[in-house]
Amino acid sequence: MDGTEFGRLLREARQRALLTLENLAEVSGVSVRAISDMERGQSLPRQATLSELMDALEPSEDERRRLVEASMRRAGDPAVRVPRQLPPDLAVFRGREAALATLYGLSAQVTEQGGHVVVSAIGGMAGVGKTTLAVHWAHQVADRFPDGQLYVNLRGFEDTGSPLDPAEALGGFLTALGVADRDIPRGAEERGALFRERTASRRLLLVLDNARDEAQVRPLLPASGCLTVITSRSLLPGLAAVEGARLVGLDVWTxxxxxxxxxxxxxxxxxxxxxxxxxxxxxxxxxxxxxxxxxxxxxxxxxxxxxxxxxxxxxxxxxxxxxxxxxxxxxxxxxxxxxxxxALASGTAGFFRHLALHPGPAVTTAAAASLAGVGMPEARRYLRQLSSANLLSRDAEGRYVLHDLVRAYGTELVELEKDDRLGAQIRLLDYLRHNAHMANRFLGRTLADEADPPADGVVGVVLGTREEALDWFRQEEATVAAALRSLDDPRLLRFRMTLTQDWVSYYSVMGRWSAEIETKRIGLDAALLLDEPAAVVRNSAALARALAETGQTEEADQQVELMLGQLHRLGPAEQASTERTVGWVRGRQKRHAQALHHARRALEIYRALGDDRATAREMNAVGWYLALLGRYEETVALCEEAIPLLRRDDNLRIEAAAWDTMGYARQRLGDLAGAAADYRESLRIYGEAFDGYNQAEVLDHLATAQREQGDLAGARASWLRAAELLSAIHSPRAARMRANARSLLPDAPERGPGQT
Missing domain, CATH: 1.10.8 (Helicase, Ruva Protein; domain 3)
Structure with missing residues (x-):
């Protein structure tokens, strides 16, 4: 604990309020001794105590935010991230006095009494102003929630596509709260638990917009002390009955x-x-x-x-x-x-009709330009004109939203004007395919071949960094899912089969297993209809990996059988890739002997093909499965053979992984000095690849070897360095590394084997 910063801020706030310690104690109900301890940095307040102090001090929004952040900080911890996701408020908001009075009362209940309140603002039809009311009110009371505001469109009532998966919404919230992408759990329950943990000591305001039903909302409810506002076209009576929600009904204006x-x-x-x-x-x-x-x-x-x-x-x-x-x-x-x-000019009117064909909940400028087959400058001009006419709005991400009622009207016009619907849909799908292929360069995926040139009118997005690539994927993720579900023209079947192949890396990096499973099932169905074995295996492979990641063993086994049944129809390179995937799935299922069998089959084929890069990569996989089966000498020999090939091809991450695998085997053979040397080489190479997360993993392994050697100071330094790297990416695993380091201090309690 480090209360120095909080103590300084509390003392300054008290002095600005012209209060003595005794005055503040009397007004807040917190004892003089407790306030004195906090101001001297000897303690930090609980959430309830902090609320009492701030109610008494009445600090500004900025002062309140800094006090909250300092109260949550522990020694060595990174700064707390304060999300501000609310869409813009409407300057000309009018009316709704009764509904606003109810909402203000509920916000006061949270800020003055603590506890968690759910509000459902509902109306009988779209366009009645539910979201506008919720966002306007949220802006008015935002200063009462110094830890930030979270917002998500749950897409409960879209004309096409499915409502947003609660797991995906939780992933977005955790990212906004500072959890690194690679540290976000895969399952909805685990994400919900981490979300409640991260909100337990914070005062947050959540707006869950356009909810489908209670089941979609419940996993998103945070810990006590936060206020959640839900908008929906459904009544959601279950929330009132179980969670005690206060229902605020909206009709059209008076x-x-x-x-x-x-x-x-x-x-x-x-x-x-x-x-x-x-x-x-x-x-x-x-x-x-x-x-x-x-x-x-x-x-x-x-x-x-x-x-x-x-x-x-x-x-x-x-x-x-x-x-x-x-x-x-x-x-x-x-x-x-x-x-x-x-009232629209001819070009703007045509652009509007094309925009109505977009299947997703929100459209980016580049996607809109591709749909209409126009350049980016023209698209920006048309979007500004449509926004000025209130036919479009913008979400918190800056994308454009076509109200579903306006979309229905625009779709009617497409038929009346006999626009080229199929051409627009092909351009959109090609936009999603081509740019995903190019974005994969930044996700560590080697492009086997150049992307086919995009169709005329398709916008190519300029991407220069990994973050820009990930941001593009995030922006268009919902569009891909909606397009696959709704664009069912038989002439688009091949697009459905191939579209998400270039999205596999993104789904894996982000842990979007539910999205990958849904989209890959669609792609697999199309491949089976077209009877193209290579495409069947590619879609089945990605589906099997996602199913194995989420523990759906039986269906993953079905996909393995499907892939193996297609082997005789594939060329050698595709056979090797299939065997490699089957090995990975079996490894994830902890069927290590089967994993080894299939990895070896892949290795044999790659060697026969003379593909040295793939051969070296697969050697590391075989070596890892051998190590998991206790065959450590064979692991070391195989890694020693693979590493020169990996180095020659400049395959940094796989070379670093091979050194780590070899260190793992040597450590279990009792060669602690050799293991430590291997781990250090792995660290060096991961450093060249700017891969801090995997450096932290290797430092964890190195620390265990150093501890076994009796080098407690070295082990402690390795764990502290791992904690620094993990803290930089806001990983919760940093705390475990610090705990491991503390366990090596002279006065630490004795730990048993494996207790790290």
């Missing part, structure tokens, strides 16, 4: 609220000049917030046009969009959309 919102957007003077026309306009919009916003955007663009002309145009618009009818006498929302659409 006439007064709709008029106030219109005036805020177009100017109060125009509404006062034509009060009857203003009332009729909001009535024709059905008092639906989305429709009023679109009408207001068009009126703002034509400030000289009388409101009565707007009323006339709405009355004369195209027939009703049945799905958008808000009730008898409430108006025609399709008319609102058509009015907005007709």
């Amino acid at each position: 006439r007064e609220e709709a008029l106030a919102a219109l005036a805020a957007r177009i100017g109060e003077e125009r509404c006062l000049a034509e009060p009857g026309a203003a009332e009729e306009l909001v009535g024709l919009c059905g008092f639906l917030p989305l429709a009023v916003a679109i009408v207001a955007a068009q009126l703002s663009a034509t400030p000289q046009m009388p409101l009565r002309l707007g009323v006339r145009e709405l009355r004369e618009s195209m027939p009703l969009l049945d799905a958008l009818w808000t009730g008898a006498g409430r108006g025609d929302v399709r008319a609102v959309f058509s009015w907005s659409y007709r």
